Amino acid sequence: MQASLKPWSAYGLSILLALIPLSLSIDQRIKVxxxxxxxxxxxxxxxxxxxxxxxxRYAWTVVAAALLVIGFIALNVLIxxxxxxxxxxxxxxxxxxxxxxxxxxxxxxxxxxxGLSLSAIALGSVCLVQRYGQGIERAYxxxxxxxxxxxxxxxxxxxxxxxxxxxxxxxxxxAERVLHITAMAFGMYGALLTQSRxxxxxxxxxxxxxxxxxxxxxxxxxVGLLFVVGACLGAALAMSTMRDEITExxxxxxxxxxxxxxxxAARGAVGERLEMWVTAARAVxxxxxxxxxxxxxxxxxxxxxxxxxxxxAIGRYNQPHNEYIEAAATGGIPGLLVLLATFLVPLGYFxxxxxxxxxxxxxxxxxxxxxxxxxxxxALTDSVFYRVTPQSFYFFVVLGMALLIARLRSTPDAGN
Numbered sequence: 001m002q003a004s005l006k007p008w009s010a011y012g013l014s015i016l017l018a019l020i021p022l023s024l025s026i027d028q029r030i031k032v033x034x035x036x037x038x039x040x041x042x043x044x045x046x047x048x049x050x051x052x053x054x055x056x057r058y059a060w061t062v063v064a065a066a067l068l069v070i071g072f073i074a075l076n077v078l079i080x081x082x083x084x085x086x087x088x089x090x091x092x093x094x095x096x097x098x099x100x101x102x103x104x105x106x107x108x109x110x111x112x113x114x115g116l117s118l119s120a121i122a123l124g125s126v127c128l129v130q131r132y133g134q135g136i137e138r139a140y141x142x143x144x145x146x147x148x149x150x151x152x153x154x155x156x157x158x159x160x161x162x163x164x165x166x167x168x169x170x171x172x173x174x175a176e177r178v179l180h181i182t183a184m185a186f187g188m189y190g191a192l193l194t195q196s197r198x199x200x201x202x203x204x205x206x207x208x209x210x211x212x213x214x215x216x217x218x219x220x221x222x223v224g225l226l227f228v229v230g231a232c233l234g235a236a237l238a239m240s241t242m243r244d245e246i247t248e249x250x251x252x253x254x255x256x257x258x259x260x261x262x263x264x265a266a267r268g269a270v271g272e273r274l275e276m277w278v279t280a281a282r283a284v285x286x287x288x289x290x291x292x293x294x295x296x297x298x299x300x301x302x303x304x305x306x307x308x309x310x311x312x313a314i315g316r317y318n319q320p321h322n323e324y325i326e327a328a329a330t331g332g333i334p335g336l337l338v339l340l341a342t343f344l345v346p347l348g349y350f351x352x353x354x355x356x357x358x359x360x361x362x363x364x365x366x367x368x369x370x371x372x373x374x375x376x377x378x379a380l381t382d383s384v385f386y387r388v389t390p391q392s393f394y395f396f397v398v399l400g401m402a403l404l405i406a407r408l409r410s411t412p413d414a415g416n
């Protein structure tokens with residue numbers, strides 16, 4: 001039996017997929033619809049659609065990496081007898097593994113890319129309202145409160161990279177280019193208003209890489225240089241509107257590192273991170289094979305503080321703000337290897353396809369590559385998979401782009 005999309009269904013599904021990043025950022029119950037409907041459709045496609053099944057086989061390495069995450073979380077929970085709650089992370093990976101099936105259908109891609117950029121504009125506008133309308137020093141979005149600034153910045157910058165990938169597609173019309181430029185501006189400025197240093201620092205290399213990939217293919221190096229210079233000038237202008245808050249946060253990094261002393265003080269956010277990393281390293285040394293258990297970092301920290309081995313300043317944290325260290329501490333060396341596979345397998349898949357001769361394949365390949373790099377670098381100073389929003393956005397983009405590429409490679413005219 002073969003399932004197929006009617007024209008109205010293709011438009012509707014494209015709109016729902018475009019709304020997913022927006023739904024990840026709100027608390028209202030209506031957020032379930034943009035996720036639930038593509039999930040149900042994905043189940044149907046996987047069961048009935050030959051094109052979908054071929055696409056999953058083509059992208060089998062990326063699919064296998066996602067399944068590895070699910071299996072490892074379940075095994076870790078079983079070993080440490082942690083109950084059902086930690087399985088929420090695995091459930092969300094499975095959710096987007098099936099939602100990815102929607103990308104194997106004949107979507108209206110211009111509607112999808114345009115919708116994602118509109119979501120970036122909407123979420124960036126939230127940051128503007130919070131900063132200039134409500135006087136909130138660090139914008140944090142529509143859910144999670146002030147503690148969600150980092151994850152909200154990661155999502156905004158991820159959307160900005162997807163918009164940039166579409167902007168650099170030579171088939172994109174002028175009117176659509178204006179939309180994506182606007183989305184990039186709102187996404188980047190909104191992220192700047194969160195004052196989240198890790199995502200902002202991780203964004204810059206991913207941005208430059210996309211531009212370099214484009215100019216290498218097109219040969220327009222002067223235009224690429226002007227584009228990067230213009231972006232830097234825009235960033236400098238944006239920072240000038242924020243008084244000195246963001247520059248002071250970046251300037252504080254070096255003093256906090258040089259004055260760090262694990263036996264006496266953990267000064268500032270950077271010093272507290274260093275203290276957490278030292279503590280997590282002890283957990284790795286003590287439990288190298290199975291770790292301390294997913295979600296158990298705060299309990300381990302409490303014990304270390306009580307024993308006098310860790311500074312009390314980190315007692316309020318429940319994750320060490322470094323995804324690599326957290327993976328090793330909670331899952332042992334196998335946990336770190338699974339995390340590396342989560343990044344490196346999709347990275348290799350997208351890297352192969354950014355050299356594709358088909359222009360339709362280039363755009364999702366570039367978008368996927370940039371988002372993986374954003375997360376890999378951001379993971380050095382933050383736990384990018386600890387909360388649902390950034391984890392869901394990562395697997396939504398990575399699995400979606402991988403399966404879209406799989407469809408385009410097997411159906412060359414699908415990108416038109």
